[in-house]
Amino acid sequence: MIKTLILYESRYGSTWEAADIISLIMGPSRRYPVSRFGDACRDFDFIVLGAPIYNGKIHKKMELFIEKEREWLDGKKIALFCTCLNGAEGLHVLREMEDNLGDNVLELGVFGGRLDMNRLKESDFQALTRFLSREGLPPQGMDLFDKEEIVEWSLRLKDIRDGLLNKVPIPKLSGDVESFLKQHNTCTLATSSPGRIRATPLEYIYIMGQVYILSEGGEKFANLIFNSRASVAVYEDYTDMNNLRGMQITGRATIVEDRDEYQQVIKKKGMTMEFVRSLPADLHMIRMDMEKVEFLNSDYKKQGYSARQVLKF
Numbered sequence: 310m311i312k313t314l315i316l317y318e319s320r321y322g323s324t325w326e327a328a329d330i331i332s333l334i335m336g337p338s339r340r341y342p343v344s345r346f347g348d349a350c351r352d353f354d355f356i357v358l359g360a361p362i363y364n365g366k367i368h369k370k371m372e373l374f375i376e377k378e379r380e381w382l383d384g385k386k387i388a389l390f391c392t393c394l395n396g397a398e399g400l401h402v403l404r405e406m407e408d409n410l411g412d413n414v415l416e417l418g419v420f421g422g423r424l425d426m427n428r429l430k431e432s433d434f435q436a437l438t439r440f441l442s443r444e445g446l447p448p449q450g451m452d453l454f455d456k457e458e459i460v461e462w463s464l465r466l467k468d469i470r471d472g473l474l475n476k477v478p479i480p481k482l483s484g485d486v487e488s489f490l491k492q493h494n495t496c497t498l499a500t501s502s503p504g505r506i507r508a509t510p511l512e513y514i515y516i517m518g519q520v521y522i523l524s525e526g527g528e529k530f531a532n533l534i535f536n537s538r539a540s541v542a543v544y545e546d547y548t549d550m551n552n553l554r555g556m557q558i559t560g561r562a563t564i565v566e567d568r569d570e571y572q573q574v575i576k577k578k579g580m581t582m583e584f585v586r587s588l589p590a591d592l593h594m595i596r597m598d599m600e601k602v603e604f605l606n607s608d609y610k611k612q613g614y615s616a617r618q619v620l621k622f
């Protein structure tokens with residue numbers, strides 16, 4: 310498991326809020342203002358540094374922190390983000406920081422900031438009035454903070470971090486994913502459409518390299534007819550933290566229309582078409598086309614790999 314440390318500086322709260330969102334999505338993680346950096350922070354593997362832009366520069370406390378902890382940072386993988394009102398300027402500042410920190414900077418994020426004129430200290434009020442007039446902007450508060458762009462960035466960062474995992478070789482991982490799916494038969498299918506969500510416990514079968522679900526119908530179809538994007542979870546009961554086994558599959562849940570495919574699955578499931586036709590109601594079939602499997606398996610840790618593995622199709 311790669312642990313992420315989010316170190317931030319914030320004067321009026323926007324960067325704190327961004328750091329909070331990033332921390333929630335990047336877990337296992339911890340979020341600290343740079344002023345609280347200490348020995349407990351040193352063994353984190355992936356470091357996210359975030360600060361606001363003030364007067365065309367990254368917040369001074371962040372600048373000083375990087376200077377002071379440069380040697381420690383040189384041994385880490387890093388992502389940088391800022392909040393600001395002038396995105397081009399924010400990007401320019403982050404690129405300079407990236408040039409300084411070198412190849413271990415893996416991602417930059419520039420987010421819109423927030424400004425409430427009524428909360429500013431007198432000196433900030435003056436500095437800001439100068440900044441706004443330089444930018445040709447009216448001397449008034451602004452809210453460019455956009456949770457969605459921070460969530461998108463965090464998900465991208467999570468993908469980048471997963472790329473750093475101590476990886477199980479793909480043929481072994483594919484084999485393990487297949488065995489796990491064959492050994493189990495119950496899943497939770499999560500579906501959604503605008504205004505509706507549904508998590509459905511279901512029996513599944515894994516055959517011909519696919520997860521198939523048979524169903525008489527129900528609310529999940531109210532979502533699937535609008536949105537085939539779906540997620541399936543297959544997992545074992547929790548016993549303790551060293552014995553975790555479960556997977557989250559992301560992909561598309563397609564209602565099977567093809568007669569041959571339908572008949573093949575029915576046969577492989579040990580049923581006949583005569584039996585299906587004799588049922589009092591129609592039996593629908595869903596095929597989960599897997600795009601990504603996130604597999605958490607404590608056994609991998611014992612074998613020297615990361616417990617969390619990602620298989621993409």
Ligand SMILES: Cc1cc2nc3c(=O)[nH]c(=O)nc-3n(C[C@H](O)[C@H](O)[C@H](O)COP(=O)(O)O)c2cc1C
Pocket residue numbers: 318319320321322323324325361362363364365366392393394395396398399421422423424429432433434436437440
């Ligand atoms: C005194 C002052 C100076 C600022 N200077 C800049 C600037 O040069 N460039 C910019 O893009 N934003 C500037 N901003 C906007 C801040 O970067 C933005 O409001 C940020 O989100 C504040 O973060 P915080 O709430 O975490 O302190 C300035 C804001 C203040 C109050």
